[in-house]
Amino acid sequence: MQDPSPWIERFADLIPTGGAVLDLACGGGRHAHFLLQRGHSVTAIDRDVTALTPHENLEIIEHDLEDGSPWPLGARIFAAVVVVNYLHRPLLPQLVAAVAPSGLLLYDTFAIGNETFGRPSNPDFLLRRGELAEAARGKLEIIECFHGRIEIPNPAVKQQICARR
Numbered sequence: 001m002q003d004p005s006p007w008i009e010r011f012a013d014l015i016p017t018g019g020a021v022l023d024l025a026c027g028g029g030r031h032a033h034f035l036l037q038r039g040h041s042v043t044a045i046d047r048d049v050t051a052l053t054p055h056e057n058l059e060i061i062e063h064d065l066e067d068g069s070p071w072p073l074g075a076r077i078f079a080a081v082v083v084v085n086y087l088h089r090p091l092l093p094q095l096v097a098a099v100a101p102s103g104l105l106l107y108d109t110f111a112i113g114n115e116t117f118g119r120p121s122n123p124d125f126l127l128r129r130g131e132l133a134e135a136a137r138g139k140l141e142i143i144e145c146f147h148g149r150i151e152i153p154n155p156a157v158k159q160q161i162c163a164r165r
């Protein structure tokens with residue numbers, strides 16, 4: 001399995017101990033399993049969950065997040081909401097709302113400028129400058145925010161935020 005995002009690794013210690021975590025658009029579950037190993041229970045959502053390895057503390061939800069169906073988690077809140085390499089803008093308010101008191105939003109995905117490196121290059125999948133901070137404004141305290149070129153695992157332009165309720 002691919003290593004977790006360095007951004008998620010870096011801030012994982014700030015997630016309240018033992019708290020439940022949401023891994024949105026989890027893919028093969030590299031962050032879900034990283035967080036399970038750290039003692040969190042994890043809810044992992046993706047439209048394709050076939051690559052996920054089951055675990056007693058892993059709740060797997062197969063769900064299309066973009067087909068207009070209702071948000072599958074109701075009013076549930078999480079000690080951390082983790083999103084890596086996925087963007088569906090209409091979900092941003094929902095993701096902020098799903099952060100529990102003292103919990104974290106850890107978001108790391110591609111941003112405007114990435115089109116010079118390749119895909120994704122469609123602006124629908126690229127965060128605009130300041131967009132995550134704007135989504136958090138008035139609701140979460142920003143611990144750290146980044147928009148720029150990264151080199152690992154590959155050259156890309158990303159926007160990343162760690163913000164706390």
Ligand SMILES: C[S@@+](CC[C@H](N)C(=O)[O-])C[C@H]1O[C@@H](n2cnc3c(N)ncnc32)[C@H](O)[C@@H]1O
Nearest residue numbers: 025026027046047048063064065066084085086
């Ligand atoms: C680039 S992968 C990132 C996976 C994981 N977050 C990671 O960092 O390894 C994007 C993920 O978004 C999921 N995805 C794309 N569109 C989706 C949708 N409409 N509903 C749910 N998941 C979706 C894909 O199935 C894929 O697993």
